[in-house]
Each structure stands twice: as C-alpha cells, then as structure tokens.
Amino acid sequence: MSDFKPLDPLLHSQLRLAIISLLIGLDSAEFTFIKEKTESTAGNLSVQLDKLQNAGYISVTKSFRGKRPLTTCSITKVGIRAFEEYVENLKKYIE
Amino acid sequence: MSDFKPLDPLLHSQLRLAIISLLIGLDSAEFTFIKEKTESTAGNLSVQLDKLQNAGYISVTKSFRGKRPLTTCSITKVGIRAFEEYVENLKKYIE
DNA sequence: AATTATAGTTTATAACATAAACTTATTTAT
DNA sequence: ATAAATAAGTTTATGTTATAAACTATAATT
Numbered sequence: 001m002s003d004f005k006p007l008d009p010l011l012h013s014q015l016r017l018a019i020i021s022l023l024i025g026l027d028s029a030e031f032t033f034i035k036e037k038t039e040s041t042a043g044n045l046s047v048q049l050d051k052l053q054n055a056g057y058i059s060v061t062k063s064f065r066g067k068r069p070l071t072t073c074s075i076t077k078v079g080i081r082a083f084e085e086y087v088e089n090l091k092k093y094i095e
Numbered sequence: 096m097s098d099f100k101p102l103d104p105l106l107h108s109q110l111r112l113a114i115i116s117l118l119i120g121l122d123s124a125e126f127t128f129i130k131e132k133t134e135s136t137a138g139n140l141s142v143q144l145d146k147l148q149n150a151g152y153i154s155v156t157k158s159f160r161g162k163r164p165l166t167t168c169s170i171t172k173v174g175i176r177a178f179e180e181y182v183e184n185l186k187k188y189i190e
Numbered sequence: 191a192a193t194t195a196t197a198g199t200t201t202a203t204a205a206c207a208t209a210a211a212c213t214t215a216t217t218t219a220t
Numbered sequence: 221a222t223a224a225a226t227a228a229g230t231t232t233a234t235g236t237t238a239t240a241a242a243c244t245a246t247a248a249t250t
Binding site for chain 1: 236237238239240241242245246247
C-alpha cells in the first residue's frame with residue numbers, strides 16, 4: 001500500500017499549487033492579490049490561471065473596478081476535489 | 096506565516112520525489128528495484144538518478160553482480176536534509 | 191503632452207520529463 | 221555454433237512546461 005500514485009501534473013507545479021492552496025481558503029481572490037501572495041510575475045500567473053481554468057479547477061471572472069480591468073478567481077468543486085486527491089496521493093511520497 | 100516558500104525543483108518532480116521517498120526508508124536500493132517500485136522506464140530513471148547524484152542527494156555505486164552490471168543507490172545526508180526541507184515547505188501548500 | 195502606473199496578455203526561450211532508440215554483455219534456444 | 225531473447229543500463233530526441241521578456245491598453249500623474 002506504499003504505492004506512488006501519479007500526481008496530477010496540473011497541480012504538481014509550484015505556482016499552480018500555490019494558487020489553488022490560496023483559493024481553497026477563500027471565497028474568491030483578485031489577480032493582483034494572488035500575484036502578491038504567490039510572488040509571481042503577472043505573465044506567469046496569467047498563463048497558470050488559464051491552465052487551471054481550462055481544466056475547470058477554477059473559475060475566472062473578468063470585470064471592471066471603476067475603469068480598470070479586474071480579474072477575479074475562485075476554486076470550483078472540481079478543483080477542490082482534484083486538490084484533495086492530489087494531497088492524498090502526495091502524502092504517500094512524503095510520509 | 097502562510098508564505099509559499101520555494102520548492103526545491105530537484106525534488107518537486109514526481110519521479111525524483113518517488114526515488115528519494117523510497118531511498119529515505121532504505122539503506123540502499125538497486126536500480127531495478129527502484130525501477131519496479133516507481134514504475135518508471137529505465138531511461139527516465141537513469142536520467143533522474145544522474146540529476147540526484149549530481150546534486151549530491153544520492154550516491155550511486157556501479158559494480159557487478161556476477162557478470163551483470165549492478166547500480167546501487169543510497170541517499171546522502173545532503174539528500175535527507177533537502178527532502179526534509181522540501182517536505183516542510185510543501186506542507187505550507189497543502190495544509 | 192509626456193511619463194509613469196495599473197492590469198493584465200502574448201510570445202519567446204530555456205529547462206524538463208519522458209519515451210524511444212541504442213549499447214554491451216549474457217543467457218537460452220535451435 | 222549461431223541466432224534470438226533477456227538484462228541492465230545509457231544516450232539521444234522530442235514534446236511540454238515554467239518562466240521571463242516584451243507587449244497592449246487604459247488611466248493617472250507631473
């Protein structure tokens with residue numbers, strides 16, 4: 001029972017894992033907030049958010065605050081489930 | 096204190112993590128044993144063992160069993176320390 | 191009116207993970 | 221004795237990734 005289960009490659013990435021880790025504790029988060037918390041560059045963040053969204057792990061809403069673009073993200077149920085499974089599998093590697 | 100510390104890229108890789116995870120519980124392990132346990136291909140394993148060795152995380156000894164080549168690996172103190180730190184950092188992401 | 195700041199997106203590139211092909215030697219079968 | 225198959229890896233090729241750099245568009249400031 002000490003098998004190494006495959007780790008979801010979408011989550012086994014430092015930045016995407018940090019994003020999900022952050023979102024799982026929040027209702028939603030803004031692009032700039034995620035950027036600050038994860039200390040990522042905007043470009044990298046933009047790309048990784050896209051991937052998570054395409055996988056259905058997060059939902060991304062684009063709107064405006066005043067006249068400025070505002071990108072808001074939140075984790076989906078699919079994302080939560082994927083994260084839980086990832087963590088479960090990962091633990092076999094690190095315990 | 097919920098900062099996302101950088102994750103050692105050498106360990107944040109499914110196969111290398113599995114290798115280290117395996118070796119940390121053993122005195123040493125043979126190439127073929129690691130290959131079976133991690134369900135990796137020989138090529139991939141060979142490459143990843145090289146990387147871990149170059150980083151000083153494992154030591155690799157090449158000898159012969161009878162007339163066949165025999166590659167034996169074991170984790171080093173540096174490797175143990177790196178793994179411990181990796182796990183410590185990783186936990187911030189998954190707790 | 192220029193410059194700087196905000197909020198991102200798109201593109202380019204270097205590193206990576208992985209599989210496929212290859213090497214060298216050893217058994218086993220014909 | 222020779223050919224085929226197995227063992228134990230290594231090397232090379234390739235497709236993906238992560239990341240940074242460059243860019244776009246608008247807004248605020250000097």
